[in-house]
Structure formats: C-alpha cells, structure tokens
Amino acid sequence: MxxxxxxxxxxxxxxxxxxxxxxxxxxxxxxxxxxxxxxxxxxxxxxxxxxxxxxxxxxxxxxxxxxxxxxxxxxxxxxxxxxxxxxxxxxxxxxxxxxxxxxxxxxxxxxxxxxxxxxxxxxxxxxxxRVPNEAWDPTAARPSANSFRRHLERDAPHQVARRFVKCFELLEVGFYSEVVIVAHAILDDVVQQMHQSQMKERGLDKTGSTEILRGIKENRLTIYLVALLKLVSGQSLDEMWDQGVPALKWFNRLRNEIAHGGHLADRWEASAAVFVSIKIIGLLNLAGLVPHIFTKAILRSAAAGFGPNPPVWAPIGLNKIKEDPVFKGAYD
Structure with missing residues (x-):
C-alpha cells in the first residue's frame, strides 16, 4: 500500500x-x-x-x-x-x-x-x-593561537571582515533578522566611503560628496552601485556580476521588509544576505575600489549558507563557488 x-x-x-x-x-x-x-x-x-x-x-x-x-x-x-x-x-x-x-x-x-x-x-x-566522548568539556577542540595571531594588529584590510564576525555570531544564536540589518549596514557604509573616496580624487570635498549621496533617497544602494559608480569610476555592479542587480534588489527588499514591515527573517535569508554583502564588497575590492579583504574562513562560511530553496541568483554547488572570483581563493 x-x-x-x-x-x-x-x-x-x-x-x-x-x-x-x-x-x-x-x-x-x-x-x-x-x-x-x-x-x-x-x-x-x-x-x-x-x-x-x-x-x-x-x-x-x-x-x-x-x-x-x-x-x-x-x-x-x-x-x-x-x-x-x-x-x-x-x-x-x-x-x-x-x-x-x-x-x-x-x-x-x-x-x-x-x-x-x-x-x-x-x-x-x-x-x-558535538559533545566530547564521556563528559562535556567546554575547552575541547579550541582553535590554535597561530590561526589568529597574525590578525591581532588592527590592519585596515580586515576592518570590515571584523564587522562580519558579528553577523556570524548572530547567525549561530538565532538572531536572523538582526544579521540582515547588520550585513546591509556594513555594505551601505563601505559603498558610501568608496564614493566619497572616488569623488575626493576628482576634486570634490567631503561636504559636496555627502550632499550628493544623501540626496539620493529611493533605490539608494542600487543607484550607488550602478549608475553613480559608472559615473565616478567607469565600472558598475551589473558589469562585475551579471546577477548583481537582482541580488541587490532582493537584499534591499528583505532589509526593508524587516525594518518597516515586521518581517522575521529565517536562517536561510540571513545567510543569503551575508553572502550578497560579502560578494559585492569582494567585487569592489577586485575592481580596485575598496581595500577590504576577507579571511578564507569568512568566505567559506558565507558561501555555505544557502538553504533548500536558494534564490535564483545563488551559486549552487562547490564547483560553482570555486569558479566565483570572490570566493575561489578560499579553496586554494
């Protein structure tokens, strides 16, 4: 039967x-x-x-x-x-x-x-x-000191990566909506700082660049990363990543639904949000527009977070991830 x-x-x-x-x-x-x-x-x-x-x-x-x-x-x-x-x-x-x-x-x-x-x-x-053999031991399987000692200096390239550590901490204790808000805020900060730097190189002071950036109210991050980025640098997100604009629009919509619509994100949405934020910042780094880099551990964790129904723009499978220009270095 x-x-x-x-x-x-x-x-x-x-x-x-x-x-x-x-x-x-x-x-x-x-x-x-x-x-x-x-x-x-x-x-x-x-x-x-x-x-x-x-x-x-x-x-x-x-x-x-x-x-x-x-x-x-x-x-x-x-x-x-x-x-x-x-x-x-x-x-x-x-x-x-x-x-x-x-x-x-x-x-x-x-x-x-x-x-x-x-x-x-x-x-x-x-x-x-995940419990050791006979008795629970909170000191078991500690990472070695050598794995992080070289990152103890507050070097600029890892400043943004340190902020993403908070995202992974929140993710593992179930604060999924907060992960999305933090990941979005990090991306927003990086993009605005990038534009201010680009405009300064072209003779515009901080007051002028701030007025321009604050004057853009609707679809802000999309405009920052497509039209405005093309204007100030000759590059744009849609040229760096063919699925970049759909992914960014998904990210913006999710963030707004949480901030203004009372939506409660789940683990898979939060993980995908971290992926998008890190991917875009990584692309900006490869384009020579920002100095920020990520450790292999962060890249691997960000690439491994998609759930049973991933967004259409998500790279599925280890082979696809290893072909990605931002993430492939984590598997060398």
Missing amino acids: STKGRAEKREWMIGALVAEVIPPGKYEIENAIVTISYPDHITLAHFSFRLPVGYYTVFQVAWPEQSSKRSSDGSSVVRAIDYINALVNDFKLPNVGHLSLLKLRTMGLGDVLFWTEIVDGKAVNGPNI
Missing part, C-alpha cells in the same frame, strides 16, 4: 546550551509539541555521555508532516529550533526583567551539541553529536 502523502509524526531531539529556566513538561507551540527535560545523562545509539547540570536543556520537538514533503537537507532541524525559540519568547514575554531570564535567550545552531531525528518512532537522521 502506498504511503505517499501520509501524515507522519516528525520529531527532533535536540540538546542545547540553554540554561535550566523553563519548567520541564510539554508545551503546545503552533502545530508542534515541545517537551523540555533536564537529564544529567543521555544515551543516543551507541553514544553515552553526561550533561552539565543547570546549563543544558533537552528539547523534543514533534509535529505532523506529509511524508512527501519530508526533507533531509537540514532545514527541518532549523524548523525545530524555530519552534523552540517561539516557546522561549512566549515564556519570556510575561517575565521580562526577571533575574533568572538573564541566562535565557533565543538559540541557534551554534548552541546545539547533539540532535537526532525520529519519524514515526524510528531514528532516521543522526545522532549528530
């Missing part, structure tokens, strides 16, 4: 570094059931380990889903985290200001130390475990 389209009970068990604040039990969130517990020990398949009491929460998130719609690309664990964050926000709403809530915040993939997927009572994905 065919089971196509049959409603399944989909469940994720997620262990995360979330403080022991919400009372254990079952909670209804939209069409999902979120169960909270605080075990001091857990066994997944042939893995068994202790959990740090007071600093760890185990969530079981279950919802019905058509079997034909089930995916295994990682989007469902993000959906499960969205349900958890809805519960966290609902719990905090009547308790804002309470001292115990200082340890409770929205979570993201960066907080998750293990997860496993269960469909109709059977494990189908995982367990995926």
Whole structure:
C-alpha cells in the first residue's frame, strides 16, 4: 500500500546550551509539541555521555508532516529550533526583567551539541553529536593561537571582515533578522566611503560628496552601485556580476521588509544576505575600489549558507563557488 502523502509524526531531539529556566513538561507551540527535560545523562545509539547540570536543556520537538514533503537537507532541524525559540519568547514575554531570564535567550545552531531525528518512532537522521566522548568539556577542540595571531594588529584590510564576525555570531544564536540589518549596514557604509573616496580624487570635498549621496533617497544602494559608480569610476555592479542587480534588489527588499514591515527573517535569508554583502564588497575590492579583504574562513562560511530553496541568483554547488572570483581563493 502506498504511503505517499501520509501524515507522519516528525520529531527532533535536540540538546542545547540553554540554561535550566523553563519548567520541564510539554508545551503546545503552533502545530508542534515541545517537551523540555533536564537529564544529567543521555544515551543516543551507541553514544553515552553526561550533561552539565543547570546549563543544558533537552528539547523534543514533534509535529505532523506529509511524508512527501519530508526533507533531509537540514532545514527541518532549523524548523525545530524555530519552534523552540517561539516557546522561549512566549515564556519570556510575561517575565521580562526577571533575574533568572538573564541566562535565557533565543538559540541557534551554534548552541546545539547533539540532535537526532525520529519519524514515526524510528531514528532516521543522526545522532549528530558535538559533545566530547564521556563528559562535556567546554575547552575541547579550541582553535590554535597561530590561526589568529597574525590578525591581532588592527590592519585596515580586515576592518570590515571584523564587522562580519558579528553577523556570524548572530547567525549561530538565532538572531536572523538582526544579521540582515547588520550585513546591509556594513555594505551601505563601505559603498558610501568608496564614493566619497572616488569623488575626493576628482576634486570634490567631503561636504559636496555627502550632499550628493544623501540626496539620493529611493533605490539608494542600487543607484550607488550602478549608475553613480559608472559615473565616478567607469565600472558598475551589473558589469562585475551579471546577477548583481537582482541580488541587490532582493537584499534591499528583505532589509526593508524587516525594518518597516515586521518581517522575521529565517536562517536561510540571513545567510543569503551575508553572502550578497560579502560578494559585492569582494567585487569592489577586485575592481580596485575598496581595500577590504576577507579571511578564507569568512568566505567559506558565507558561501555555505544557502538553504533548500536558494534564490535564483545563488551559486549552487562547490564547483560553482570555486569558479566565483570572490570566493575561489578560499579553496586554494
């Protein structure tokens, strides 16, 4: 008998570094059931380990889903985290200001130390475990000092890259709308500083260049990067990247929907926004218009963030990324 389209009970068990604040039990969130517990020990398949009491929460998130719609690309664990964050926000709403809530915040993939997927009572994905063997050890797998020591000097080429570190921090703790706003603000700053520099080279002082830039009200970044950039430098975004204008318009629309329409971005939108911002700044660098460069780690992270339904302008697959003029250097 065919089971196509049959409603399944989909469940994720997620262990995360979330403080022991919400009372254990079952909670209804939209069409999902979120169960909270605080075990001091857990066994997944042939893995068994202790959990740090007071600093760890185990969530079981279950919802019905058509079997034909089930995916295994990682989007469902993000959906499960969205349900958890809805519960966290609902719990905090009547308790804002309470001292115990200082340890409770929205979570993201960066907080998750293990997860496993269960469909109709059977494990189908995982367990995926980021907890060291027998006991949780927060000092495990630290990056080496040599990996960052040469970046400690506040060199100008990495000033913008340092600002993007905040985007990745926000992304991993679930602040997706904030990622979009920050990434857009960084791009806006870089583009305005670039234009002021270009206009200064042509004899226009800062007052004059600021008046020109502030005088452009509608479709500002698009005009800055196409018509105005062509005028002051002989180059334009659409010549550097054939999908640059559609990507920038998507980015602007998403930012405006968040800032003015109350839209809440998801992880995939936030990741794509970071990609667009870094890609455009990277193209401006290759064109000799800005000095800003990025580390390989930042480029790889930005290129790896597209979800199950990427925008039409997104480069899909490692081979495409390795052909991209901005990102290919990260894989040398």
